[in-house]
Each structure stands twice: as C-alpha cells, then as structure tokens.
Amino acid sequence: MAEKVTIATVARRAQVSRQTVSNVLNAPHIVREETRRRVEEAIAALGYRANQAARQMRTGRSRLIAVRIEPTRDGINGSVLDRFLHGLTETADAAGYRVLLYTARDDDQEIGTYDDLLGAYDLDAFVLTGTKHGDPRTAWLAEREVPFVTFGRPWDALDGHPWVDVDGAAGTAQVTRHLLDTGHRRIAFLGWPTGSGVGDDRCAGWRTTMTAAGLDVAGLRRETEDGIAEGERELRDLLARDAPPTAVVCASDSLALGALQAARGAAAPVAVVGFDDTPVAAAVGLSSVSQPLAAAAARCVDLLTGLLDGQPTDPHVLLTPALVLRHTA
Amino acid sequence: MAEKVTIATVARRAQVSRQTVSNVLNAPHIVREETRRRVEEAIAALGYRANQAARQMRTGRSRLIAVRIEPTRDGINGSVLDRFLHGLTETADAAGYRVLLYTARDDDQEIGTYDDLLGAYDLDAFVLTGTKHGDPRTAWLAEREVPFVTFGRPWDALDGHPWVDVDGAAGTAQVTRHLLDTGHRRIAFLGWPTGSGVGDDRCAGWRTTMTAAGLDVAGLRRETEDGIAEGERELRDLLARDAPPTAVVCASDSLALGALQAARGAAAPVAVVGFDDTPVAAAVGLSSVSQPLAAAAARCVDLLTGLLDGQPTDPHVLLTPALVLRHTA
DNA sequence: CGGCAGGATTAGATCGTTCAAAGTTTCTGG
DNA sequence: CCAGAAACTTTGAACGATCTAATCCTGCCG
Structure with a gap:
C-alpha cells in the first residue's frame, strides 16, 4: 500500500510550503494564480484528501x-x-x-x-x-x-x-379551492384533535377557504386519531347523515385511505384528498398534497x-x- | 463559558499523568484499582469527554x-x-x-x-x-x-x-404451513418476476412447503412487478378461473394490499398474507411476515x-x- | 540487605492540519 | 534606483489524544 498522502507530500511535490497548500484549499484568492495551479495539479496527481480529523482538531469544527x-x-x-x-x-x-x-x-x-x-x-x-x-x-x-x-x-x-x-394551511386551502372549482359545495375535513400545531394549521386552510366562499362549515369537521380505520369510521358516519359531503379533505394519507374505503360503499361518489403524498397514495391513485x-x-x-x-x-x-x-x- | 476539559485537566485534578488517564479509558485493567477510581471521579466531576478528533488522528480510527x-x-x-x-x-x-x-x-x-x-x-x-x-x-x-x-x-x-x-423462504414457508393447518389446500403465490434473489427466495418457501404437503402448485403462481394495482389485477384474474385459490401468499405488502381489494369482491372469502409487515399492513389488519x-x-x-x-x-x-x-x- | 522482576506511572514524540507571525519577493511611485 | 507597500510564501507552535520508551515503585528471593 502506498504511503499516506499528507499536506506535506503535496507541498514537497509542488515545491511550496505546507501553508501554501493549506491556503490553496481554504483561501485560494490569496495565492498567486500560477502557484495555485501547480499545487492543484499536485493534489490531483497524488489524490490528496485533507484529513478531516486533523483539520477538526485545529479548527474545532467537524463539518x-x-x-x-x-x-x-x-x-x-x-x-x-x-x-x-x-x-x-x-x-x-x-x-x-x-x-x-x-x-x-x-x-x-x-x-x-x-x-x-x-x-x-x-x-x-x-x-x-x-x-x-x-x-x-x-x-x-x-x-x-x-x-x-x-x-x-x-x-x-x-x-x-x-x-x-411547509405551509399546511396553504395546502389544504389549495385542495379546497380545487374542489370548489370542480363544483363541490359540501366539503368535509377529516383531521386530528385540536391542539397539535400541524393539525390545526391544516384545518385552518380548509376552514378559511370555505368561509371565504360563503359556505357554512358546521358539522363538516371531524376530529380523530390518525389511522386508516379511524378515517373509514368517520367518513362513513358523515355519509350517513342528512346532506352528506360530496368531498373530503384529509389531514393525512392514512385518514384519506380510510375515507376512500368508506367512499367506495357510498351511494354517490365522494372526492377524497390526502396529505403528504406518501407512496401508498401514488399506488392507489389517491390525490394528495405533496410536501x-x-x-x-x-x-x-x-x-x-x-x-x-x-x-x-x-x-x-x-x-x-x-x-x-x-x-x- | 468554562475552559475546555482535556485529558490534561483530568490528569491534573486526579494527580496523575495524562497517560494514566488514557489508560483508564482504553485499558482499565493495567491501572491500579485506587488510581482508577480517583481518575474516574475526576472525569465525572469535570464532565470530561475524550475528543474524538484527536483520538482519531492518532489511531486512524473514527468510530x-x-x-x-x-x-x-x-x-x-x-x-x-x-x-x-x-x-x-x-x-x-x-x-x-x-x-x-x-x-x-x-x-x-x-x-x-x-x-x-x-x-x-x-x-x-x-x-x-x-x-x-x-x-x-x-x-x-x-x-x-x-x-x-x-x-x-x-x-x-x-x-x-x-x-x-432474513430468510424469506422460511417466512413464506411458515405462512404456507399456517394456511395448510387452517384447512386451505389451493394456496396461490403472488410474486415478482424470476431473477431477483429476494423474490425467488420468497417463492421457494411457498413452493417447497406446498410440494412437501403433496399439493400441486401448477397454475397457482403469478409473477408481476410490485404494486397495489398489479396485485389486485393478478388475484382478480386467478379468482376468475376454475378452482380458484382460497388463500394467497404475497411477496410484498403492496401486492397483498391489492390482493385484498380483489378478495373483497370475491364470491368466497380469500385469505391474504403479505410480506414486510409495513405500517400499512398493521393499519388495515393485513397478516404479514415481519422481518x-x-x-x-x-x-x-x-x-x-x-x-x-x-x-x-x-x-x-x-x-x-x-x-x-x-x-x- | 542488595538485586531484580514486573507492574504502575511518567515524559517526550507524534499524528496532519491551521494559526500567527515573520520572512521574502514583486510592484509602485517619486 | 530605491524606499515602502503590497502580495505572496515560509516557519514554528498548537490542537488533544495515543504510542514508545524510560523511570519509579513494590515485593520477593537469595
């Protein structure tokens, strides 16, 4: 095995001092053009790589x-x-x-x-x-x-x-606007219990967009733990009521996947959108918000x-x- | 901010030399009991931590x-x-x-x-x-x-x-045995195209167990790319034939998830088992092989x-x- | 009581880099 | 042509650990 290549090896080969090699690496602008080229050639020829441990010991930074x-x-x-x-x-x-x-x-x-x-x-x-x-x-x-x-x-x-x-509210707002644009009016939101910053944020996007469009959100919001079974249960329940939603915005793909199963058995088609664009969403063709x-x-x-x-x-x-x-x- | 704690600081405090401290850390058995205790106390009191960069430079090992x-x-x-x-x-x-x-x-x-x-x-x-x-x-x-x-x-x-x-064959063999024990006889295998080591291995476990039980596997194996849609398609196809399988062993949870959807619409119930025990499997209640x-x-x-x-x-x-x-x- | 083995401990050198300061060359203007 | 500045390069020390080799004990045997 070839001997170790250090900054000294490079310096010797390029006919300069150690410090000049160090300068080429850390502050190229203070080295004369021609010297720098010579040093860079030597570095390439020898396959030199600065030893991280030595550098770290001196500078106190580990990268x-x-x-x-x-x-x-x-x-x-x-x-x-x-x-x-x-x-x-x-x-x-x-x-x-x-x-x-x-x-x-x-x-x-x-x-x-x-x-x-x-x-x-x-x-x-x-x-x-x-x-x-x-x-x-x-x-x-x-x-x-x-x-x-x-x-x-x-x-x-x-x-x-x-x-x-990532602006979760902007995501759910975008989803809600899209659903409004495609004609939906009763758009539900399936999210997590109030209190988590992320969950509340995602809910807010839906709520403000609905309100801005002059729509009432009463009875359209469901809170539950995350999970497929939970999503299915909640949407099934929503669909069983009077004036069921025609679309549902979900706080996660898990909830959306559950909702999708509930929607499958519904009388009228229900649009479902998830959040996070996980691989499963791609696999089953679920629309989702991609972070x-x-x-x-x-x-x-x-x-x-x-x-x-x-x-x-x-x-x-x-x-x-x-x-x-x-x-x- | 307190000054840096080095091996010298510890040595001074414990009234020993640097090397003795080093020995306590790297070869405790050669240090006398009482000295070691004194050094260890000093280390704890000062909150000393060996500097990895310095150690690495000397030993050439980075941990x-x-x-x-x-x-x-x-x-x-x-x-x-x-x-x-x-x-x-x-x-x-x-x-x-x-x-x-x-x-x-x-x-x-x-x-x-x-x-x-x-x-x-x-x-x-x-x-x-x-x-x-x-x-x-x-x-x-x-x-x-x-x-x-x-x-x-x-x-x-x-x-x-x-x-x-992980012994994939052992996994699918175990699944197959379980299905045999619960009365199934026509057990299909949904896997990937021949040629991938992992896929062939998982198939082998099913095949040998079936053969060992004296059952014919002809027409019970399907090869397809990984994916939910693919799994659904293949099982649906299998179920449409004469003497459809009553159970299916899958090479992945993706395939199994698809199979599950196909099974839902089937005339007779079909048992489905996946592979990898991904979180989705847990979420939808899919039996699966856990690595x-x-x-x-x-x-x-x-x-x-x-x-x-x-x-x-x-x-x-x-x-x-x-x-x-x-x-x- | 001296010598000696062997363990415990110490002192000095070293790893490869960057910093600080000093040295050398090149450039500029009077 | 030279002083002085600017640009560039070199030298020696330092970072904090481990390795090597040397020194100091301690107990044991003759």
Missing part, C-alpha cells in the same frame, strides 16, 4: 450535522422522514457537510446526546424535526448557542430560532451553513406544498 | 460507520430502510459507534464516495443494503480490505464477505465490531422472520 432518526410511527407517514433525510444528506454533501444520525427515547436523553456529540465529535449543528409546545431541546441548544434549525415551526410564539416549514421535502431539506442546510459562516440569512422559511391530482378528486 | 440512504422507492416498502437505519443507529451507539449517511446515484458514484469518506473521515466500516448480482461495490471494498457488511445475501456464490439477511429489522441491524453492528476488533465471528447470519397474524388469514 458534521446531526439529525435524529425516529422509529417509524404508526400510520403510513414513515416515508416522510425518510425522504427528508435523503434530501438533507444530498444537500449537505454538496455544501461539504455530512449527516450523522442519533436516536433518543425522550427529550432528556436527547439533550444528553447533544452533550455527547458536542463534546466528543465537535458537532457543527443540529436539525430537529417535530417540535412541540414548550420544547426543552430548543431551549437547551439556544442557551449554549449551538447552531440548529427545526423542520417545523415553533408553535410557541416566543421561540425565535431558525426554522423551515416539498427535498426543498425543505435544502433550505435547512442553507440556513445552517449561513449560521455557521456568519452570513445573515432570513431564518424563517415557509414553503408551499403542491397538490398532486390523481383519480380520487 | 464512524457509513450507510447509504436511498430515496424511497415506489411502493410502500420505504419504511423498511427507515426501521433498519433506526436499529442500526441504536445498536451502533451502544457499541460506541455512530452512523454517517451518504447518498449516491449509481455504483460508480458510490465507490467515489467510499474513497472520499475513507480518505477524509477515516471511516471504519460500511453497511451496504440491497446487493445484486456482480456487485462492483463489494469487490472494491474487499480489494482494499475495508471492513463492511451487507444486509442481504450476495447472490453470487463466489462472494465470501460477511452478510446478514426482524432491529435484530438484523444489531447483527450487522456485531459483525462489524467483530471485524474491527479482530475477533472471529461467524460472518454469515440468517435470521428467521415472524408471521404476524391479523384479520386477513
């Missing part, structure tokens, strides 16, 4: 971003995190960062892990998903001035940290690199989802 | 394992990788390793990434998922003696690298740590999946 991976929750929404992670890894890569995973059972353990990762690996930043009211994690990180971004708005107004989110996960991941990385390089970036990004029309609406 | 994250494929099987990753991260953590993600569009790019990761980050090992016939990646890694494990058997007999896999993903991930880590520490471990692990019975069989 590593940590993300928590959660066990797939019940329901069919697991693939959302999957796609987000993929996007994150890809964008981070392009920006010269890598993604490190960690797990945690609860908030306390997660905070312990932050401490570990920061102490041992000099982690540069964290990406948090699924923030909730009064999240202790963001407080801990903010207090120590650790750069981080959340995917998901902080639902407490006082939290001023950077975040990226721009790759874009969201990219913006997370943008925000982080901005923070890390001290560039001022707008720290709040709200992305608009897209409605994917298939057979069911 | 980092790389895993490729793939974009979610079509179909509902995305959560499989998700769960595997979660298990991997958790077990690796317990063994003192962390998981690093990378992406790649094709094999060449992936090999380029290996080079990068090894050169810059001193990666300790790789976990590959989804190997195929004549995989260039395993060859590249083996040639350079980089430790790695694949999740999935190599389907070329000549590849001798360590692997962990022990957490265990598989754990065994991957075991194999890798074994390789890294030079301990001889049996390098081929075949795990048996479990049949999860729900409403559909």
Whole structure:
C-alpha cells in the first residue's frame, strides 16, 4: 500500500510550503494564480484528501450535522422522514457537510446526546424535526448557542430560532379551492384533535377557504386519531347523515385511505384528498398534497451553513406544498 | 463559558499523568484499582469527554460507520430502510459507534464516495443494503480490505464477505404451513418476476412447503412487478378461473394490499398474507411476515465490531422472520 | 540487605492540519 | 534606483489524544 498522502507530500511535490497548500484549499484568492495551479495539479496527481480529523482538531469544527432518526410511527407517514433525510444528506454533501444520525427515547436523553456529540465529535449543528409546545431541546441548544434549525415551526410564539416549514394551511386551502372549482359545495375535513400545531394549521386552510366562499362549515369537521380505520369510521358516519359531503379533505394519507374505503360503499361518489403524498397514495391513485421535502431539506442546510459562516440569512422559511391530482378528486 | 476539559485537566485534578488517564479509558485493567477510581471521579466531576478528533488522528480510527440512504422507492416498502437505519443507529451507539449517511446515484458514484469518506473521515466500516448480482461495490471494498457488511445475501456464490439477511423462504414457508393447518389446500403465490434473489427466495418457501404437503402448485403462481394495482389485477384474474385459490401468499405488502381489494369482491372469502409487515399492513389488519429489522441491524453492528476488533465471528447470519397474524388469514 | 522482576506511572514524540507571525519577493511611485 | 507597500510564501507552535520508551515503585528471593 502506498504511503499516506499528507499536506506535506503535496507541498514537497509542488515545491511550496505546507501553508501554501493549506491556503490553496481554504483561501485560494490569496495565492498567486500560477502557484495555485501547480499545487492543484499536485493534489490531483497524488489524490490528496485533507484529513478531516486533523483539520477538526485545529479548527474545532467537524463539518458534521446531526439529525435524529425516529422509529417509524404508526400510520403510513414513515416515508416522510425518510425522504427528508435523503434530501438533507444530498444537500449537505454538496455544501461539504455530512449527516450523522442519533436516536433518543425522550427529550432528556436527547439533550444528553447533544452533550455527547458536542463534546466528543465537535458537532457543527443540529436539525430537529417535530417540535412541540414548550420544547426543552430548543431551549437547551439556544442557551449554549449551538447552531440548529427545526423542520417545523415553533408553535410557541416566543421561540425565535431558525426554522423551515411547509405551509399546511396553504395546502389544504389549495385542495379546497380545487374542489370548489370542480363544483363541490359540501366539503368535509377529516383531521386530528385540536391542539397539535400541524393539525390545526391544516384545518385552518380548509376552514378559511370555505368561509371565504360563503359556505357554512358546521358539522363538516371531524376530529380523530390518525389511522386508516379511524378515517373509514368517520367518513362513513358523515355519509350517513342528512346532506352528506360530496368531498373530503384529509389531514393525512392514512385518514384519506380510510375515507376512500368508506367512499367506495357510498351511494354517490365522494372526492377524497390526502396529505403528504406518501407512496401508498401514488399506488392507489389517491390525490394528495405533496410536501416539498427535498426543498425543505435544502433550505435547512442553507440556513445552517449561513449560521455557521456568519452570513445573515432570513431564518424563517415557509414553503408551499403542491397538490398532486390523481383519480380520487 | 468554562475552559475546555482535556485529558490534561483530568490528569491534573486526579494527580496523575495524562497517560494514566488514557489508560483508564482504553485499558482499565493495567491501572491500579485506587488510581482508577480517583481518575474516574475526576472525569465525572469535570464532565470530561475524550475528543474524538484527536483520538482519531492518532489511531486512524473514527468510530464512524457509513450507510447509504436511498430515496424511497415506489411502493410502500420505504419504511423498511427507515426501521433498519433506526436499529442500526441504536445498536451502533451502544457499541460506541455512530452512523454517517451518504447518498449516491449509481455504483460508480458510490465507490467515489467510499474513497472520499475513507480518505477524509477515516471511516471504519460500511453497511451496504440491497446487493445484486456482480456487485462492483463489494469487490472494491474487499480489494482494499475495508471492513463492511451487507444486509442481504450476495447472490453470487463466489462472494465470501460477511452478510446478514432474513430468510424469506422460511417466512413464506411458515405462512404456507399456517394456511395448510387452517384447512386451505389451493394456496396461490403472488410474486415478482424470476431473477431477483429476494423474490425467488420468497417463492421457494411457498413452493417447497406446498410440494412437501403433496399439493400441486401448477397454475397457482403469478409473477408481476410490485404494486397495489398489479396485485389486485393478478388475484382478480386467478379468482376468475376454475378452482380458484382460497388463500394467497404475497411477496410484498403492496401486492397483498391489492390482493385484498380483489378478495373483497370475491364470491368466497380469500385469505391474504403479505410480506414486510409495513405500517400499512398493521393499519388495515393485513397478516404479514415481519422481518426482524432491529435484530438484523444489531447483527450487522456485531459483525462489524467483530471485524474491527479482530475477533472471529461467524460472518454469515440468517435470521428467521415472524408471521404476524391479523384479520386477513 | 542488595538485586531484580514486573507492574504502575511518567515524559517526550507524534499524528496532519491551521494559526500567527515573520520572512521574502514583486510592484509602485517619486 | 530605491524606499515602502503590497502580495505572496515560509516557519514554528498548537490542537488533544495515543504510542514508545524510560523511570519509579513494590515485593520477593537469595
């Protein structure tokens, strides 16, 4: 095996000093054109790669971003995190960062892990998903001035940290408008119990659009836990009443899938639209609201690199989802 | 902010030398009981954490394992990788390793990434998922003696690298036996086109069990691409023939979900069993074969740590999946 | 009581990079 | 042609751990 290629090897070959090689890598503009070319040739010829550990030891920065991976929750929404992670890894890569995973059972353990990762690996930043009211994690990180971004708005107004989110209300509003445009008037909403930021947001888009169109939403909203069986039960129940809805907007694909089964047995056709555009939706032809996960991941990385390089970036990004029309609406 | 805690800080506080502290961490048995206790107290009191970068620079080992994250494929099987990753991260953590993600569009790019990761980050090992016939990646890694494990058997007999896999044949055999026990005789198999190692394996379990029970499998096997629509089409077709099957074993939950829809409209009830036990299966009450993903991930880590520490471990692990019975069989 | 084996501990060098500061060359204008 | 500035390059130290080799104990045997 060939001997290790270090910055000194490159320097010797290019007839310059170590520091000049380092400058070519980290501050190319201060090196004379011709010298730089010579060094770059040597780097290519030797296949030199800067040793990350040595660099990290000197600079205290690891070019590593940590993300928590959660066990797939019940329901069919697991693939959302999957796609987000993929996007994150890809964008981070392009920006010269890598993604490190960690797990945690609860908030306390997660905070312990932050401490570990920061102490041992000099982690540069964290990406948090699924923030909730009064999240202790963001407080801990903010207090120590650790750069981080959340995917998901902080639902407490006082939290001023950077975040990226998808505008759920805009998504359901778009769905509702589409249904109105295609002639529907009695449009129901199948969502989660009030109190979750995400769920309330998605409901709001439907409610405001309906109200703006001069329609009454009374009796058209159902709240239930997430799940296929739950969705089926609720829509079946709605359809059994007087003046049943002709269309239903759902807060998730799981609910929508259930609704679809209930709709199948209905007297009149019922349009169904889901949320998240999971693979199942694509498979069964369910129309759904698609979150721009790759874009969201990219913006997370943008925000982080901005923070890390001290560039001022707008720290709040709200992305608009897209409605994917298939057979069911 | 408090000054950084290094091994020297600990040494001073415990009234010993740096090396003794290092020994307490890396070779506790050579340190005298009482000294060790004193050092451990100092470590705890100061909240010392060994700097990974410095250790890595000296030892050339990063305690980092790389895993490729793939974009979610079509179909509902995305959560499989998700769960595997979660298990991997958790077990690796317990063994003192962390998981690093990378992406790649094709094999060449992936090999380029290996080079990068090894050169810059001193990666300790790789976990590959989804190997195929004549995989260039395993060859590249083996040639350079980089430790790695694949999740999935190599389907070329000549590849001798360590692997962990789930015995698909055992899974479908178990399903078939269960169906036989509950009185079924005409049991169909809905699978993928011949040629994929995984698919052929799953088919074999059904076929041998049927044959062993003295039953004829002629006309009971269907091959199709993965997908819900495909599953529905094939079972509908099977049910339309003379002597239709009373039960069907599927190579995936996607196919099973489709089959379930076809079965719903059938004259006689048809038992359906899927494969992978995805969250959708749980949601709709579909019986399915559950891969022990957490265990598989754990065994991957075991194999890798074994390789890294030079301990001889049996390098081929075949795990048996479990049949999860729900409403559909 | 001296010598010696062997374990426990220490001191110094080292990994590959970047920082700080000093050194050298090149350019500009009087 | 030279002083002074600007641009570029070099040198030595430092980051925080581990490795090697040397030193210090301690107990045991002759």
